[in-house]
Amino acid sequence: GAGVSQSPRYKVTKRGQDVALRCDPISGHVSLYWYRQALGQGPEFLTYFNYEAQQDKSGLPNDRFSAERPEGSISTLTIQRTEQRDSAMYRCASRLGRQGAEQYFGPGTRLTVT
Amino acid sequence: AQTVTQSQPEMSVQEAETVTLSCTYDTSENNYYLFWYKQPPSRQMILVIRQEAYKQQNATENRFSVNFQKAAKSFSLKISDSQLGDTAMYFCASIPGYGQNFVFGPGTRLSVLP
Numbered sequence: 001g002a003g004v005s006q007s008p009r010y011k012v013t014k015r016g017q018d019v020a021l022r023c024d025p026i027s028g029h030v031s032l033y034w035y036r037q038a039l040g041q042g043p044e045f046l047t048y049f050n051y052e053a054q055q056d057k058s059g060l061p062n063d064r065f066s067a068e069r070p071e072g073s074i075s076t077l078t079i080q081r082t083e084q085r086d087s088a089m090y091r092c093a094s095r096l097g098r099q100g101a102e103q104y105f106g107p108g109t110r111l112t113v114t
Numbered sequence: 115a116q117t118v119t120q121s122q123p124e125m126s127v128q129e130a131e132t133v134t135l136s137c138t139y140d141t142s143e144n145n146y147y148l149f150w151y152k153q154p155p156s157r158q159m160i161l162v163i164r165q166e167a168y169k170q171q172n173a174t175e176n177r178f179s180v181n182f183q184k185a186a187k188s189f190s191l192k193i194s195d196s197q198l199g200d201t202a203m204y205f206c207a208s209i210p211g212y213g214q215n216f217v218f219g220p221g222t223r224l225s226v227l228p
């Protein structure tokens with residue numbers, strides 16, 4: 001079946017603009033995660049959802065970052081008033097709700113803020 | 115809180131040889147799960163192997179196996195008969211049994227040399 005998809009794959013934006021990054025999880029996956037990954041480093045947790053409920057947003061760096069998953073499927077990560085330090089790979093993952101289930105990652109969106 | 119440590123930032127191995135990547139973790143949970151993910155130059159995140167903490171038997175997937183030492187909180191990955199396609203970043207990760215938050219280590223960059 002289809003894996004996790006993300007769009008756009010690449011996004012270049014000017015400082016101060018808002019961006020919206022989309023994640024389409026594997027069908028039937030309950031949990032959806034957002035990570036940020038700098039080059040050569042491990043994924044840094046941002047937030048996650050079970051169905052449409054945002055369970056933990058403790059990893060969001062500041063209030064310019066927000067995420068939603070209104071129907072329990074597709075999710076959008078929004079960054080308002082982007083700054084150069086926001087440049088990174090933003091990665092989405094989904095998993096089944098059962099205990100210990102592994103995450104399946106999307107290809108990521110590479111965001112560059114100029 | 116969980117933490118995951120990978121003490122080897124970079125390693126190299128000759129093709130067809132065996133290499134072991136180290137991972138240690140810290141958790142107060144008795145029930146948890148451990149994972150190794152591979153990230154090749156394409157930057158896709160690929161699950162390599164999964165281990166349930168309540169199982170004493172070490173997980174094996176073809177050329178990949180783990181040495182899980184629960185008392186020592188160690189979870190090393192052994193790659194046998196290394197292939198050029200094994201060149202990648204390798205990330206160790208853990209999650210509590212009833213938890214949802216994955217914690218990733220900083221990664222080990224493995225180069226397989228011809």
